[in-house]
Amino acid sequence: MIARWLGMPVAAAAGAARLDLTMGLVHALMLVLFLGWGGFFVYTLVRFRAGRHPRADYAGARSKVSTWIEIAVAVAEGLLLVGLSIPAWASRVSGLPPEHEAVVVRVVAEQFAWNIHYPGPDGVFGTTRPELVSPSNPTGLDRTSPHAADDVVTVNQLHLPVDRPVIVQLSTKDVIHSFSVPNFRVKQDAIPGLMIPVWFVPNRLGQYDLVCAQLCGLGHYRMRGTVTVETPEAFDAWIRTREATR
Amino acid sequence: MTTQSSDAHAAVPPFWRRTLFSTDHKVIGIQYAITAMVFLLVGFFLMMLMRWQLAYPGRPIPLVGGLLGATRAPGGIMLPEFYNQLGAMHGTIMIFLGVVPLAVGGFGNYLVPLQIGAPDMAFPRLNLASYWAFAAGGVVMIASFFAPGGAASSGWTSYPPLADIATTGQTFWLAGMVLLITSSLLGSINFITTIVQLRAPGLSFMRLPFFVWSQLVTSFLLLLAFPPLEAAAVLQLMDRVAGTSFYLPSGLVVGGKAMAVAGGGSPLLWQHLFWFLAHPEVYVLILPAMGIVAEIIANSSRKPLWGYRLMVYSVVFLGFMSFLVWAHHMFLTGMGTTMSAFFQTTTMIISIPSVVVLSSLVVSLWGGAIRFTTPALFALAFLPMFGIGGLTGLPLGLAATDIHLHDTYYVIGHFHYVVAPGTIFALFAGVYYWFPKATGRMMNARLGAIHFWGSFVTMNLIFMPMFIQGLAGMNRRLYDAGVQDPHLQGLQPWSVLQGWSAWALGVFQLVFIVNVFWSLRKGSRVDANPWQATTLEWAATSSPPPHGNFAVIPTVRRGPYEYSVPGAPADFTPQNAI
Amino acid sequence: MEIPYSTTARPDTGVTNSKLGIWLFLASEVMLFGSLFSAYVLLRVGAPSWPHGWAIMNVPLGALNTAVLITSSVTMVLAWVALKERDLSRYWLWMGFTVLLGVMFLSIKAFEYADKFQQGLYPSTNTFMGLYFTLTGLHALHVAAGVVVNTWLLGAGFTMWERDPDRLTHRVEAAGLYWHFVDIVWIVLFPLLYLL
Numbered sequence A: 001m002i003a004r005w006l007g008m009p010v011a012a013a014a015g016a017a018r019l020d021l022t023m024g025l026v027h028a029l030m031l032v033l034f035l036g037w038g039g040f041f042v043y044t045l046v047r048f049r050a051g052r053h054p055r056a057d058y059a060g061a062r063s064k065v066s067t068w069i070e071i072a073v074a075v076a077e078g079l080l081l082v083g084l085s086i087p088a089w090a091s092r093v094s095g096l097p098p099e100h101e102a103v104v105v106r107v108v109a110e111q112f113a114w115n116i117h118y119p120g121p122d123g124v125f126g127t128t129r130p131e132l133v134s135p136s137n138p139t140g141l142d143r144t145s146p147h148a149a150d151d152v153v154t155v156n157q158l159h160l161p162v163d164r165p166v167i168v169q170l171s172t173k174d175v176i177h178s179f180s181v182p183n184f185r186v187k188q189d190a191i192p193g194l195m196i197p198v199w200f201v202p203n204r205l206g207q208y209d210l211v212c213a214q215l216c217g218l219g220h221y222r223m224r225g226t227v228t229v230e231t232p233e234a235f236d237a238w239i240r241t242r243e244a245t246r
Numbered sequence B: 001m002t003t004q005s006s007d008a009h010a011a012v013p014p015f016w017r018r019t020l021f022s023t024d025h026k027v028i029g030i031q032y033a034i035t036a037m038v039f040l041l042v043g044f045f046l047m048m049l050m051r052w053q054l055a056y057p058g059r060p061i062p063l064v065g066g067l068l069g070a071t072r073a074p075g076g077i078m079l080p081e082f083y084n085q086l087g088a089m090h091g092t093i094m095i096f097l098g099v100v101p102l103a104v105g106g107f108g109n110y111l112v113p114l115q116i117g118a119p120d121m122a123f124p125r126l127n128l129a130s131y132w133a134f135a136a137g138g139v140v141m142i143a144s145f146f147a148p149g150g151a152a153s154s155g156w157t158s159y160p161p162l163a164d165i166a167t168t169g170q171t172f173w174l175a176g177m178v179l180l181i182t183s184s185l186l187g188s189i190n191f192i193t194t195i196v197q198l199r200a201p202g203l204s205f206m207r208l209p210f211f212v213w214s215q216l217v218t219s220f221l222l223l224l225a226f227p228p229l230e231a232a233a234v235l236q237l238m239d240r241v242a243g244t245s246f247y248l249p250s251g252l253v254v255g256g257k258a259m260a261v262a263g264g265g266s267p268l269l270w271q272h273l274f275w276f277l278a279h280p281e282v283y284v285l286i287l288p289a290m291g292i293v294a295e296i297i298a299n300s301s302r303k304p305l306w307g308y309r310l311m312v313y314s315v316v317f318l319g320f321m322s323f324l325v326w327a328h329h330m331f332l333t334g335m336g337t338t339m340s341a342f343f344q345t346t347t348m349i350i351s352i353p354s355v356v357v358l359s360s361l362v363v364s365l366w367g368g369a370i371r372f373t374t375p376a377l378f379a380l381a382f383l384p385m386f387g388i389g390g391l392t393g394l395p396l397g398l399a400a401t402d403i404h405l406h407d408t409y410y411v412i413g414h415f416h417y418v419v420a421p422g423t424i425f426a427l428f429a430g431v432y433y434w435f436p437k438a439t440g441r442m443m444n445a446r447l448g449a450i451h452f453w454g455s456f457v458t459m460n461l462i463f464m465p466m467f468i469q470g471l472a473g474m475n476r477r478l479y480d481a482g483v484q485d486p487h488l489q490g491l492q493p494w495s496v497l498q499g500w501s502a503w504a505l506g507v508f509q510l511v512f513i514v515n516v517f518w519s520l521r522k523g524s525r526v527d528a529n530p531w532q533a534t535t536l537e538w539a540a541t542s543s544p545p546p547h548g549n550f551a552v553i554p555t556v557r558r559g560p561y562e563y564s565v566p567g568a569p570a571d572f573t574p575q576n577a578i
Numbered sequence C: 001m002e003i004p005y006s007t008t009a010r011p012d013t014g015v016t017n018s019k020l021g022i023w024l025f026l027a028s029e030v031m032l033f034g035s036l037f038s039a040y041v042l043l044r045v046g047a048p049s050w051p052h053g054w055a056i057m058n059v060p061l062g063a064l065n066t067a068v069l070i071t072s073s074v075t076m077v078l079a080w081v082a083l084k085e086r087d088l089s090r091y092w093l094w095m096g097f098t099v100l101l102g103v104m105f106l107s108i109k110a111f112e113y114a115d116k117f118q119q120g121l122y123p124s125t126n127t128f129m130g131l132y133f134t135l136t137g138l139h140a141l142h143v144a145a146g147v148v149v150n151t152w153l154l155g156a157g158f159t160m161w162e163r164d165p166d167r168l169t170h171r172v173e174a175a176g177l178y179w180h181f182v183d184i185v186w187i188v189l190f191p192l193l194y195l196l
């Protein structure tokens, strides 16, 4: 509802509602301030134009209203901050679901693609090593390492089951990228040298854009993947075909 | 000085010394202003090219497309490499070579000594050196377009590792920045010393025109915020030319090949150092504009500023706080709750003094006798435009909403509202207002009105849709304006509208340029104080002021905005009137 | 046209223009080196391992250089005192020493650099060496600039002394403030890079 009103993409993850609410409230506050303030401004210009009011008044406005408005603005900002933004952030960075309940997937960004790495049925990722990176092995996965055999690696295709928490372990091979799925209201920079967890709960079936939000070179604009949110059965079936075609 | 003075002057130093190498702050101020306006035009031209690509992705650029060459636009069709160069250089040129030099180097240099009743800046030769360091920096920046691989292309923010591995243009960018930083440092030392030391007798700090206050705070920001960028630039330069890896962690694989560097560095180090400069820098972009607007609002409403003291405290507080908010540009780099809470809070706090200054300016109009002169039009339009810019800072400053908006067109809309219809309108207001002081002639009001209304409408048509695009999730720095992204379908008409508005905006700037040249020759002549103003540059010297500024150093007897004093003979009482 | 307060202090602020100017300049220098020191801390904290400075650096030479620079700060003060007492030849003596010690510092530094290169240690070797060369290099540039200014004050001293002894004294005082600052930066750099 708020999303439509603000022209935001359809929300497709559980946490999006709170974020959209915050977005709506801030914009409402902004609108009220702008209209009230703008109305006053235009009225003043008309009423005190030199043609109509040739002799200015030295003392000017005597009311303390603007001070009260300033205080009210400060209070409103404080409420948004403490009531919505900080808690939302806390849950974003510290509210990670336990790994055994979640779909854990690694996303390794590179110029200009998203490498998606699933641990496979054993739930454990095989070892990756930078020396092994090659066009046919974009994440440098060591297939001979203990848990690697059943791992699934795809490019630009992120499949997820609906209504289950997802933890994306985000990293990058080269420069800074930013993992962004506007429909989930999820965005996180991938910083070289760091592995950063991102979590969300997709709750709407469909296909969504996975785009890069940080300038990463001349192909930045076409660094795009697809997130497919599907039923658990469809998801399992997809993983199996991937394993088979490996 | 008498009418012979011009002859006497011509006899002394040759023309080129009087103009190019003069140490007179007025000459240097005008040099700065002209150079900066040329750079603004260059930056604007780069943007018009980008706008073509965004409006009509992949179509040959008309008129100039053929001139760009095969490495930039084969067959007139822009390459992504070149688009990224244009983006990075547009930002760099507009900020570091356009707005700041015009606002500080131009207006600051010309006006500060005049407004405080000083014969010149405290260090005239340093002033000259500052200008030439700036000019050299500008030459290096422009030359970078002809470096192998073209100009810098990693955004005006130059984030490594991308900037570390970019083509030679980035090295030019860094070298140019070092020169520009040097220029700013020399300038800011000069401004602060001048304001503190050379105030005329009786001109206490609380009697300073608001413009002088804004320059004082700005200078402190430049003085203290630029060195960290200089440090950051030196480190990036070392990464690029000496093979260090300050910004490169171990294990990077670029283009399928492991990078041959020692590693162990941190890409976020750059971001911290950069934004520690660059947030104060955005206040460097806005404070002088507020100063100009305050002067013009007081003058054209014929009233004292409402809450002058509070405004002064607010800008000082603003300057101080601007050192404590930098990481609100970095919420999405993996920040924990405590740090994000801290930077969100400081960001909300810093919005309060901005609100105070803005409301004081609006309330100042109440009870006035407002004259809608050309400078007044631009100064008045500044208020709602800056208002939109400031308000849209709120959802960006709240980390939760910034998740959706970060790196989208919403951010572009936000800061352009602050700097383009905001600061640049204020700068235009300043040009129209002080042109008669500098030249002795008025600018044409009819052309001024066309320039104003044309710019006002087109600016809003360009920047207002950016909020829609940003909320819809359209990212910034996209070569193809996102036409191939499924989730951005239906947004393209906005880009077309923005393109045509941008070119129309260009046409309206031609009106301004014509006006400047026409008025230089044909503008109506004015006396010392055509706006019936109170501050010293109008009340105590001729138009234009002579070398040395004042026949005798004026004595100041009152505050800066004594307009419409009850019982006074005129509706303005100059600061130096008995 | 004369710029007021070039040589006499403004009564209400109590300083001359050049004194205020040099302090402002030093404030910006503090921010410059402060940022580099923060970069050092950030990189060091983030590094899995960090070499011991004393294992790589030539500590006796570094200590000698520290002594050289501190001595030169003292001679700089003596030069200024000599001027205040209007004793030009003593000024030349002490200022000459200051310049000489500055050159000596740079020569020792150059020797150390050459030595490192010979051992195959370059800025690209690791972050520690990168910081070593960047920080000491930038510092050496500052020393070199100081040597140039001091040499100029030595040469121009004579004519300026004739015209306006107060002016020369102020210049030397300002140059002295800068020189002490450069000295202090080294006193921070030395333990950071050689001892810790």
Ligand code: HEM
Residues within 6 Å of the ligand: B157, B282, B283, B285, B286, B328, B329, B347, B348, B350, B351, B354, B389, B390, B391, B393, B394, B396, B397, B398, B402, B405, B406, B407, B411, B414, B415, B418, B419
């Ligand atoms: C009124 C208070 C303001 C607030 C709360 C505010 C807040 C913000 C925030 C949080 C961002 C980062 C957004 C993001 O990257 O996701 C931002 C970006 C920016 N702001 Fe503001 N801002 C304010 C005023 C200003 C002013 C006065 C200026 C300049 C004249 C300005 C210029 C900029 C620029 C240039 C950027 C973008 C930098 C970039 O990423 O390229 N802002 N602002």
Ligand SMILES: [Cu+2]
Residues within 6 Å of the ligand: A177, A178, A212, A213, A214, A215, A216, A217, A219, A220, A221, A223
């Ligand atoms: Cu990208």
Ligand SMILES: [Cu+2]
Residues within 6 Å of the ligand: B278, B279, B282, B325, B326, B328, B329
């Ligand atoms: Cu900021």
